Amino acid sequence: MKILVCITHVPDTTSKIQFTDNNTKFDKNGVQFIIGPYDDYALARAVELKEQLGATLTVINVGEAETEPTLRKALAIGADDAIRVNAFPSDSLFVAKQIAAIAKENNYDLIMMGRESIDFNGGMVHGMVGEMLGIPSVSPVMKLEIEGDTVKMAREIEGGKEHLEAKLPLVAGCQEPIAEWKIPNMRGIMSARTKPLQVVDPAGEEIATEVTTYQLPPAKGTVKLVDKDNVEELVKLLKNEAKVL
Amino acid sequence: MSVLVYIEHAEGSVKKTSLEAVSYGKALSEKLSAGEVIAVALGRLDSGELANVGQAGADKVIHVDDEKLNAGVIQAHAEAVAKVYQQSGSSTLVLAKSSMGDAVAARLAVKLGAALVSNVVDLPDTSNGYKVKRSIYTGKAFAETSVNKEHKILAVKKNAVDLKMNGSAAPVEKVDLDIAPANFVTEITSTDKATGEVLLPEADIVVSGGRGMKGPENWNLIEDLAKELGAGTGCSKPVSDIGWRPHHEHVGQTGVKVAPSLYVAVGISGAIQHLAGVNSSKCIVVINKDAEAPFFKAADYGIVGDAFEVLPKLTEAVKALK
Numbered sequence: 001m002k003i004l005v006c007i008t009h010v011p012d013t014t015s016k017i018q019f020t021d022n023n024t025k026f027d028k029n030g031v032q033f034i035i036g037p038y039d040d041y042a043l044a045r046a047v048e049l050k051e052q053l054g055a056t057l058t059v060i061n062v063g064e065a066e067t068e069p070t071l072r073k074a075l076a077i078g079a080d081d082a083i084r085v086n087a088f089p090s091d092s093l094f095v096a097k098q099i100a101a102i103a104k105e106n107n108y109d110l111i112m113m114g115r116e117s118i119d120f121n122g123g124m125v126h127g128m129v130g131e132m133l134g135i136p137s138v139s140p141v142m143k144l145e146i147e148g149d150t151v152k153m154a155r156e157i158e159g160g161k162e163h164l165e166a167k168l169p170l171v172a173g174c175q176e177p178i179a180e181w182k183i184p185n186m187r188g189i190m191s192a193r194t195k196p197l198q199v200v201d202p203a204g205e206e207i208a209t210e211v212t213t214y215q216l217p218p219a220k221g222t223v224k225l226v227d228k229d230n231v232e233e234l235v236k237l238l239k240n241e242a243k244v245l
Numbered sequence: 246m247s248v249l250v251y252i253e254h255a256e257g258s259v260k261k262t263s264l265e266a267v268s269y270g271k272a273l274s275e276k277l278s279a280g281e282v283i284a285v286a287l288g289r290l291d292s293g294e295l296a297n298v299g300q301a302g303a304d305k306v307i308h309v310d311d312e313k314l315n316a317g318v319i320q321a322h323a324e325a326v327a328k329v330y331q332q333s334g335s336s337t338l339v340l341a342k343s344s345m346g347d348a349v350a351a352r353l354a355v356k357l358g359a360a361l362v363s364n365v366v367d368l369p370d371t372s373n374g375y376k377v378k379r380s381i382y383t384g385k386a387f388a389e390t391s392v393n394k395e396h397k398i399l400a401v402k403k404n405a406v407d408l409k410m411n412g413s414a415a416p417v418e419k420v421d422l423d424i425a426p427a428n429f430v431t432e433i434t435s436t437d438k439a440t441g442e443v444l445l446p447e448a449d450i451v452v453s454g455g456r457g458m459k460g461p462e463n464w465n466l467i468e469d470l471a472k473e474l475g476a477g478t479g480c481s482k483p484v485s486d487i488g489w490r491p492h493h494e495h496v497g498q499t500g501v502k503v504a505p506s507l508y509v510a511v512g513i514s515g516a517i518q519h520l521a522g523v524n525s526s527k528c529i530v531v532i533n534k535d536a537e538a539p540f541f542k543a544a545d546y547g548i549v550g551d552a553f554e555v556l557p558k559l560t561e562a563v564k565a566l567k
């Protein structure tokens with residue numbers, strides 16, 4: 001059994017988002033980068049499956065050299081080896097092509113991703129990779145069990161969940177509560193330093209979409225406080241001023 | 246040439262977000278002279294309900310009336326939409342961003358060799374190339390994105406476009422498609438669905454509770470207000486993590502992103518990850534006993550007070566309004 005987990009290298013969820021160079025570049029100044037929270041759920045479940053089934057676990061990132069500490073962290077959490085496709089991840093179709101190319105070479109049984117990246121929030125790469133490989137893609141997956149070659153999953157749908165089954169191979173876009181985030185321990189951190197991290201060149205360079213400029217939303221005005229003993233006033237404001245009732 | 250809009254339906258009605266996508270498709274077609282707006286619906290659904298899609302701007306509805314497509318099997322939906330897209334000679338596919346929409350759009354981008362832009366918040370600007378504005382960093386920024394392919398798929402963010410229901414009923418054309426069994430490789434074994442509730446992603450008003458509500462036994466206070474407002478109910482992440490509320494109610498960066506007209510947050514501190522799920526709301530009301538709670542900085546209106554005192558009064562005041 002071979003599992004591949006796709007990892008994004010994204011700004012910490014508390015980061016202040018800013019841009020430089022006339023709003024054409026993300027401002028990395030003071031920003032800490034982390035494993036995408038959804039990818040972290042996928043990784044946590046993959047580590048459990050690895051232990052349960054004796055699988056091998058590879059992590060992959062499409063990104064430039066700066067993402068290597070994030071891949072090392074995934075190794076510390078429990079992946080066996082890592083692949084970095086050396087390219088700027090400019091658009092989801094491009095990223096999907098890279099992942100599909102590696103997957104074709106290595107025949108993974110299960111490809112796990114996050115339901116979406118938290119920088120561009122596409123929620124697209126899993127479906128694209130599934131289509132490129134001609135295998136099913138399921139997202140957002142909140143439970144995933146493997147019995148033989150059958151994958152039993154629960155998928156979140158608007159207002160509830162759906163239980164479904166499919167055969168391996170499969171691509172899953174994951175979210176909580178599939179597993180609890182794992183924090184690397186000392187032994188993991190030490191062993192991660194020597195685990196293999198392979199750097200490969202990208203396959204093709206066609207880019208379908210490209211960001212030209214970034215923009216921040218307009219600043220929020222200050223809050224209007226209403227006394228707690230005068231809630232009728234709030235209802236009036238919502239009706240007459242905000243016009244939302 | 247035409248604009249194809251993929252529409253989703255649940256429990257016999259077309260989703261509001263899909264109607265918004267149709268309105269977007271109509272505005273896009275008018276702006277770019279992109280031809281007819283054709284909506285495509287998959288699975289069993291009443292023709293009258295489908296004709297209604299015309300009011301949101303569709304010139305025609307193509308209905309693949311195949312029971313097998315009622316279940317949301319992603320691959321089968323992608324295959325069906327691809328066929329309709331090609332048969333109708335469309336150049337743009339529009340759909341509402343949702344868990345099903347994303348999954349289908351992604352597979353379609355590969356099938357059709359199309360460029361895909363997600364979280365679209367505005368009509369394309371074609372004054373210099375083809376540029377679309379989309380929301381990124383979970384609503385914390387926007388990116389003007391240039392699209393370099395002939396075929397385009399635009400996944401529209403909810404509440405980003407005005408829903409106009411000023412068109413007229415559209416003709417519904419039934420189409421039979423031959424979807425190969427190989428597309429039905431995932432089997433849906435059962436569904437647990439909250440019925441009769443206002444669905445969170447669709448709700449126009451949302452009332453959410455956080456850890457300040459102290460326990461699940463107090464949620465009747467949230468539900469009473471929600472009921473009076475016709476609202477959906479949400480919660481913060483710790484609340485669903487501890488199991489006070491179901492997971493699908495969890496709002497925020499790692500949960501549901503809502504964009505209602507009114508978001509009422511009760512006993513929620515306003516951590517940045519929670520705000521990421523609500524920052525597209527039109528109006529935010531915060532009720533918190535701590536005047537320093539960060540949520541007040543993101544709010545339009547606020548009450549500093551104890552939720553257990555304020556909520557019953559607020560529910561009464563809303564009732565009195567009617």
Ligand SMILES: Cc1cc2nc3c(=O)[nH]c(=O)nc-3n(C[C@H](O)[C@H](O)[C@H](O)COP(=O)(O)OP(=O)(O)OC[C@H]3O[C@@H](n4cnc5c(N)ncnc54)[C@H](O)[C@@H]3O)c2cc1C
Binds near residue numbers: 037457482
């Ligand atoms: C990667 C990551 C992703 C995350 N994603 C999310 C997410 O998607 N959504 C999310 O919500 N969180 C998320 N979090 C967690 C987030 O950081 C906060 O911990 C969480 O939002 C806090 O929930 P809370 O406001 O309910 O609880 P608390 O922070 O404990 O706040 C409780 C609030 O209730 C108030 N209160 C207490 N008693 C009363 C009373 N009687 N009346 C009125 N007010 C009262 C308090 O003053 C306080 O402000 C994420 C965290 C991480 C690290």
Ligand SMILES: Nc1ncnc2c1ncn2[C@@H]1O[C@H](COP(=O)(O)O)[C@@H](O)[C@H]1O
Binds near residue numbers: 063089121
């Ligand atoms: N640059 C990347 N490298 C590796 N995996 C990625 C990359 N971008 C996206 N993914 C994976 O695809 C998932 C969905 O991403 P997206 O479609 O961009 O929202 C993420 O949660 C990751 O698992």
